[in-house]
Amino acid sequence: MNNYLKTFLHRGLVFAGFGPIVMAIVYVVLQNTIPDFSLSGTQVCMAIVSTYLLAFLQAGGSVFNQIEHWSPARSIGCHFGLLYVSYVLCYLLNTWIPFQAEVIAVFTAVFVAGYAVVWLTVWLIVRSTGKRLNRMIRR
Amino acid sequence: MKCKLIIDRDRPEEVEIRAHRESRLTRAIERLCEEDGVRLIGYREREIVPLHPPDVCCFIVEDNKIFALTATEKLQLKCRLYTLEEELPDSFVKLNQSCSANLAKIERFDSSFAGTLTVLFQGGYTDYVSRRNLKTVKERICKFYE
Numbered sequence: 001m002n003n004y005l006k007t008f009l010h011r012g013l014v015f016a017g018f019g020p021i022v023m024a025i026v027y028v029v030l031q032n033t034i035p036d037f038s039l040s041g042t043q044v045c046m047a048i049v050s051t052y053l054l055a056f057l058q059a060g061g062s063v064f065n066q067i068e069h070w071s072p073a074r075s076i077g078c079h080f081g082l083l084y085v086s087y088v089l090c091y092l093l094n095t096w097i098p099f100q101a102e103v104i105a106v107f108t109a110v111f112v113a114g115y116a117v118v119w120l121t122v123w124l125i126v127r128s129t130g131k132r133l134n135r136m137i138r139r
Numbered sequence: 140m141k142c143k144l145i146i147d148r149d150r151p152e153e154v155e156i157r158a159h160r161e162s163r164l165t166r167a168i169e170r171l172c173e174e175d176g177v178r179l180i181g182y183r184e185r186e187i188v189p190l191h192p193p194d195v196c197c198f199i200v201e202d203n204k205i206f207a208l209t210a211t212e213k214l215q216l217k218c219r220l221y222t223l224e225e226e227l228p229d230s231f232v233k234l235n236q237s238c239s240a241n242l243a244k245i246e247r248f249d250s251s252f253a254g255t256l257t258v259l260f261q262g263g264y265t266d267y268v269s270r271r272n273l274k275t276v277k278e279r280i281c282k283f284y285e
């Protein structure tokens with residue numbers, strides 16, 4: 001089996017369980033803040049399965065940045081695409097957002113902004129590392 | 140520090156340093172000795188060229204072939220990168236799966252928009268540091284230039 005696929009599956013399986021845990025915490029918070037908050041068995045089942053898969057894909061997808069023969073644009077594109085599709089599907093399946101073009105557009109904008117902020121942070125950290133290493137070389 | 144050279148053809152060659160503590164000088168001497176022990180053979184088309192690791196900016200893999208890049212030329216080597224890396228002195232560090240860099244030949248580091256650290260060598264060649272090797276590269280740079 002391809003090493004990257006193995007890493008994808010390994011990371012996915014290690015971190016997949018965190019999805020339902022986070023979801024359970026959110027549900028507890030909602031129960032304590034919203035009066036008469038209740039869920040059906042189907043809703044709970046769907047939420048558990050979908051957040052498990054979401055966490056699995058999110059953790060496994062981090063391997064895209066390590067595939068060295070891929071161009072940076074390709075790895076960023078695949079990583080972003082995988083996360084975006086899995087998040088949108090998860091939110092729609094659980095009806096956390098309604099299936100309406102305007103809502104999905106807002107969700108997309110927020111998602112793109114969040115992704116951009118994370119990348120900007122990574123870029124700033126890398127830039128600072130580069131500067132530090134350059135200072136060492138010049139010294 | 141005093142320096143004594145003894146020419147003795149009957150005994151094996153060795154360098155012994157007696158110092159109060161490890162210093163930049165002792166590390167430089169150790170590095171020189173280590174580098175001197177490695178001799179490689181490069182190929183310029185059909186011509187065989189002796190290659191001295193300190194002259195090499197980096198070793199790269201292109202089309203499953205190994206090349207040594209110096210400041211002025213590109214020579215092919217007939218070995219595997221992982222076997223070569225075992226022989227190379229400590230002044231070389233793996234940047235990614237297909238590049239081993241000579242720390243002494245790095246001109247500067249730059250950050251790319253993709254969030255990776257790129258390395259510019261003295262000969263003008265550029266490669267990147269993979270995230271997997273970033274920690275090791277930082278540690279080796281610190282040790283090399285301290």
